[in-house]
Amino acid sequence: xxxxxxxxxxxxxxxxxxxxxxxxxxxxxxxxxxxxxxxxxxxxxxxxxxxxxxxxxxxxxxxxxxxxxxxxxxxxxxxxxxxxxxxxxxxxxxxxxxxxxxxxxxxxxxxxxxxxxxx
Numbered sequence: 001x002x003x004x005x006x007x008x009x010x011x012x013x014x015x016x017x018x019x020x021x022x023x024x025x026x027x028x029x030x031x032x033x034x035x036x037x038x039x040x041x042x043x044x045x046x047x048x049x050x051x052x053x054x055x056x057x058x059x060x061x062x063x064x065x066x067x068x069x070x071x072x073x074x075x076x077x078x079x080x081x082x083x084x085x086x087x088x089x090x091x092x093x094x095x096x097x098x099x100x101x102x103x104x105x106x107x108x109x110x111x112x113x114x115x116x117x118x119x
Contacts, residue, residue: 004116005115007043015113018030023101024101025099030100033096034093041118042092046115047110048085049083050077050108051079057108058075059074061086061099065096073087
């Protein structure tokens with residue numbers, strides 16, 4: 001039987017949005033996944049992003065690390081248009097990190113949660 005525990009992002013204070021201050025790699029810390037490589041134990045990560053500026057901003061999410069470009073999720077975030085789903089329940093483990101940087105500092109916020117899953 002699989003159990004899931006909903007948790008805040010490790011980079012968040014009290015579950016509040018995380019302001020992306022970084023404009024290059026390594027990005028602002030969003031979450032560090034559960035440690036270890038036990039099969040069936042992982043974090044299911046859900047992220048939404050919001051742009052508080054009037055201009056469109058490019059956001060890069062370094063999913064699982066920053067060393068390989070194939071780990072990056074790159075998206076344009078339209079200004080003042082609500083929340084955009086950026087990471088739809090993708091999984092990580094082994095203390096892999098999720099970080100983010102944007103083309104403009106301090107205008108993108110990241111909110112979300114993780115479901116820590118165990119068999």
